[in-house]
Amino acid sequence: MPHLVVADPGVQGGEECRLALWQWRHAANNTCRFCQTPFMFGGQFRHRSVASVREHVRGMVDRGLRDIRFITPTSLSYGSPGPDPDLGKVEELLAGVKEELPARGRVFFGSFPSEVRPEHVSPEAMRMLKRYVANDNLIIGAQSGSDKVLAASGRGHDTSPVRDAVRIAVEHGFRPNVDFIFGMPGETEEDQEQSLKLASDLAELGARIHTHTFMPLPGTPWRDAEPAFIPLATMSELDRLAQRGDAYGHWRKQAEHAVRLAETAKAYPRRARRRRTGQ
Numbered sequence: 001m002p003h004l005v006v007a008d009p010g011v012q013g014g015e016e017c018r019l020a021l022w023q024w025r026h027a028a029n030n031t032c033r034f035c036q037t038p039f040m041f042g043g044q045f046r047h048r049s050v051a052s053v054r055e056h057v058r059g060m061v062d063r064g065l066r067d068i069r070f071i072t073p074t075s076l077s078y079g080s081p082g083p084d085p086d087l088g089k090v091e092e093l094l095a096g097v098k099e100e101l102p103a104r105g106r107v108f109f110g111s112f113p114s115e116v117r118p119e120h121v122s123p124e125a126m127r128m129l130k131r132y133v134a135n136d137n138l139i140i141g142a143q144s145g146s147d148k149v150l151a152a153s154g155r156g157h158d159t160s161p162v163r164d165a166v167r168i169a170v171e172h173g174f175r176p177n178v179d180f181i182f183g184m185p186g187e188t189e190e191d192q193e194q195s196l197k198l199a200s201d202l203a204e205l206g207a208r209i210h211t212h213t214f215m216p217l218p219g220t221p222w223r224d225a226e227p228a229f230i231p232l233a234t235m236s237e238l239d240r241l242a243q244r245g246d247a248y249g250h251w252r253k254q255a256e257h258a259v260r261l262a263e264t265a266k267a268y269p270r271r272a273r274r275r276r277t278g279q
Contacts, residue, residue, distance in 0.1 A: 032143075035217075053093060053096065053097060054096050057100040058100050061105070066101060066105040066106065067105065067106045067108065068101070068106075068107055068108070069109075071114060072115070073141075074116070074120070075116050076116055076120040076125055078093055079093065085122075085125060087124060087125055091128050091131075091132075094109060094128075094129075094132035094133070095132065098132055107132055107134060108135045109129065109133045109135070110129060110135065110138045110139065115140070115179075116138050116141075117141060118141065118142060118157060118162045118164070119161040119165070120165075121140065123171075126168055126169060126172035126174065127172065130172060135174075136173070136175060137176070138169050138174045138175075138177065139177050139210075140166065140177070140178045140179070140207075141178075142162045142180055142198065142202075143155055143179060143180060143184075144159075144181065144187075144191065145159055145180070145194040145199065146159075146192075146194045146195060147159055148186075149184050152184075153184060153222075154221075159194075159198060162178070162202070163201065163205070166205045175206065177207070177208050177210050178199070178209055178210065179210045179212060180209055180210070181214050182211065182212070182213055182228075182230055182234060183230050183258065184222075184228060185222055185226060185227065186228065187228035188228070189234070191228075192230070192234045196238075199241060199247070203241065203246035203247070208245075209246060209248075211241075211242075211248070213227070213230070213251045213252075213255040213257075213258055214228070214258060215254055215257050216265055217261065223270070224266075224269070224270065226262065227259075227262060230255065
């Protein structure tokens, strides 16, 4: 199967550089049905080598850049062939990058534009990150407070590790920013109530909630799926969380995009694959 790089080696902006750390396979352990990336590239899952990353960092430093951020949807999966983190590989990466940076250089890892899966957050991982990274926050993907919705979406985890991840991150000095998506296909008002309850609980623990609305993106299994209705009660609770400073996000604008995407999907249905016949 072909291997595809998903971004240019370095995307520069100001004094920082963003480096694509990962490549994906269609048959990865966690292929969320709402996400384009796992279904856009058909190659095998692999990461850039430490040597390759260090080479790009040296080039970045030569151009006067000193901050580096990694583009990856699952930061602590670096170097691991399976679902469990290999913290030794992650530390080898971060230590190597630090050696290439100038004295005032900074590494941002697990914060935007990267993310951490909740089941990967452990005391050992947090202590290791604290030795190397400059970010004071982590992006953690919860996506829903309903185990039913998480299973249907292919997330590969339930809600149980999310609370643990937030507690552990806070205990080690990180502010968790936790992603939630409302309106996923098949989601009921009860599911949304479960998400709002979990979001509120996490905010009490010290997290900020990053709210999103499901959008049926092209190239995903849920491209033709109907977004679930988001009632006024859910909207009001999301507004209340935002007014308290516990939530942020552009979920209202995304809801508008979701309507247009759903209308477009109906107007332009997927073309059926043609069956090949012998000559």
